[in-house]
Amino acid sequence: AVEDPKAENKTLVFKADTYGGVIVDASNIPSSPSEFEELLNNSIEVWKAQSKRGIWITIPAEKSEQIPVAVRAGFQFHNANDNKLTLTRWLPETVASTIPANASHQVGVGVVVVDEQSRILVVRERGGPTAKIPGFWKIPTGIVNSGEDLHVAAVREVEEETGIRIEFEGMVAFRQLHGFTAEKKSDLMFLCKARPLSEAITIQESELADARWMPVREYLSLQLWPEGSAVWMLDRLGAEAFLQGRGDDVPGPRIRDVPLFHLQQLPLLRPLAPPAAAPATAA
Secondary structure (H helix, E strand, O other): OOOOOOHHHOOOOEEEOOOOOEEEOHHHOOOOHHHHHHHHHHHHHHHHHOOOOEEEEEEEHHHHHHHHHHHHOOOEEEEEEOOEEEEEEEOOOOOOOOOOOOOOEEEEEEEEEEOOOOEEEEEEEOOOHHHHOOOOOEOOEEEOOOOOOHHHHHHHHHHHHHOOOEEEEEEEEEEEEOOOOOOOOEEEEEEEEEEEOOOOOOOOOOOEEEEEEEEHHHHHHOOOOOOOOHHHHHHHHHHHHHHOOOOOOOOOOOOOOOOOEOOOOOOOOOOOOOOOOOOOOOO
């Protein structure tokens, strides 16, 4: 038999990332564990010789028998999403790994919607910790989906939960909370301001026990959170973003001059190349 001189340079199908690493094409991972193991080990040697850095492999659930193969080859779990698992391996032995850790935060939105009658849209949750507190009302909130802009998430969450269509106006503030999720990830909550485009409420019964329009001053008079706490501050900032110039009869201390941040959608472009150096001139 004549050996294929190119066999020793055969690798998994991949594309190079922008940091000198490798992203393996998941659709071309062999179904046979033995074939995958041989090809993976050969690929690692080739990529080491090419001074590649981090390797990323995403294995779909239907090929989960390949996960132990990757672990034996030195790969570590990075993240899981839906029906797939991503593993990584850092190749340089004398340089510390720069592969970023799995996402450290989840991102959510809270939406303050106040109508022309100074009524705020509030909800009572069907599940979760606040559902156990009688008479606990809160603004609509929810998680931002992967690839979803903040303003799109705000519009979607309010309509999903209450049936109210809104026009996003801006962002009032945000808060950060650590150890918030079951995986102890941190949480970023962006407080948004919006104007209602409809009035009739249709609650999402799987999520909510009730929803209503409540006078802003009544909402601020509810003793829902300890004064000075993060959520207390967000409640007041959100409500007072609407009440500026409408009188000083708001219960509790005032927070003056609430700023409103407007989101801008700008293209993400590649950096510009430096200008060519001028040719040297003879003295």
